[in-house]
Amino acid sequence: MSEQAGASNFIREIVAADHAAGKHGGRVVTRFPPEPNGYLHIGHAKSICLNFGLAHDTPGGICHLRFDDTNPTTENPEYVQAIQDDVQWLGFDWHEKMLFASDYFERLYEFSVRLIQKGLAYVDTLTAEEMRTYRGTLTEPGKNSPSRTRSVEENLGFFRRMRAGEFADGTHTLRAKIDMASPNINLRDPVLYRIRHAAHYRTGNIWCLYPAYDFAHPLSDALEGITHSICTLEFEDHRPLYEWVVEQAEAPHRPQQIEFARLNLTYTIMSKRKLRELVEKKLVSGWDDPRLPTIKGLRRRGYTPEAIRAFCDHIGVAKREAIVEMQLLEYFIREDLNKRTPRVMAVLRPLKVILDNYPEDQSEELEAVNNPEDPSAGTRKVPFSRILYIEQDDFREDPPKQFFRLAPGREVRLRYAYIIKCVGVTKDLQTGEITELHCTYDPTTKSGASQEQRKVKATIHWVSAAHAVKAEVRLYNPLLVTDLAKVPLDHDWTTYLNPNSLERITSCLVEPSLRQTVPGTRYQFERLGYFCTDQDSTSGTLIFNRTVSLKDAWAKIEKAQPAR
């Protein structure tokens, strides 16, 4: 990574100040703590960039990758692997510190025993429903559970038997003894342990007792010597509990919890629950569907880790909830791809063009620039012949104002080739549909041949019919037709999915240099956008994903024009 350290923000300031003051012995240890119950998305990327970036930019800093795997019913190794892949792909290194909360189960148990011995935790026999009633409401205080007065010995006995598997799920919990009347509901004797007779993907059936987040998280942080425990805003209310646990359990270290606002993006979904719903209901092809904002989806779509990191650096870190416009993400991927991708010509919706005055048996190889942004990318040869295909959008029989492209009697330049003039239009007699164009070319206008003063208003891309390769192209549009924040809660959110989020065009033609393309390769299709070869692409069936379109000035003009 050669880019500069991330832009400053309030968390960086806190960390820098702590580091300068020698707090925590001058160490900075952060952590990215996903639960392995789903795939990472760009919201996680923000957290990853923050946590790993902070560690990276602080001398001696380190960031742990810790799996918060305290709930055996939702987690599995597939997710663990996917998360590692994604963090690595994004360009970050946990330096051997890949850790698991499940590795702390025994020590966590010891901490809870200590709490019981101090009279600060008790085994409760209330059912879940009773517990809810006893908890009170936002405005009314809760009531003490009858179990709250059990003796230390009794609690210890119960807790041991819970661990031994003597009780069924839901019959007992271990609760912190704090304050049932606290205005902060998280402090009304939160559950520390629950019974789950379920196999954990790492600890198997060793445990039937699992620590809750509010207990496992602060202590895991403390055990790892985390100095700055960065999480999202919804945990602000939990901070007093976090501190209570660390303090009362007499943890070896006191991490500091700091909260920031999670990322939201317009026209997409950033909730793990909803993403899973899309995958499970098969509304998308999988976690790596290029329409999703998952890391895997963005990657398959053609996003680069550099662009995602640049985006994360630029959106900033603050406490106010924000919805970032998708255009900002698109800006960063365009900027990155503009500099690095080779240009090629591809016609998505072909319209046949016959050059009446070009000899039938002739063809030639024209030189094309691979990347005008990068001279070192060199040039390539593109075949040219009498019959070509151009984009349907590049011809209008009755051109509107400001339409500079081809029309009857008009001239345009074929990129890297000649200036042509449209002299005839052939239509299907039945449908009236334009089937082919007759044009003449001007042999004196060959690209680069002379700096003749003849100007044309447009240059369009093309492929040679005899040489072009067939391809499928997948265009992606926003997943949603609106922002979910605006959708009433009682509405089924899936009704706001964009029915046209995926457009498959199967009759595209691409220049022959793409015949040997390999999955994951990125290109700019001139005048259209950035594309990458899909993982499903084979030498027999080329498939390209559109990462993002190019900025389209004409589309904007056309949209602004009055309907004709």
Place this chain on the structure above:
RNA sequence: UGGGGGAUCGUCUAGCGGUAGGACGCCGGCCUUUGGAGCCGGCUACCUAGGUUCGAUUCCUAGUCCCCCAGCCA
């Protein structure tokens, strides 16, 4: 309604008592064999009302609006 947070251009974000800055976006121009890229110029903001102060986006007070919390999820 109890508690915890947050309000600055259309959207993100900076500001730390002294000219409200940047980015995206939008508008206009230049340039161009990509209506791409690049370049130049422009656009619009401190939630409200009081107070402190020579001076307030910043400090204080009172409101308003938005978000989060009543899982044995994280």
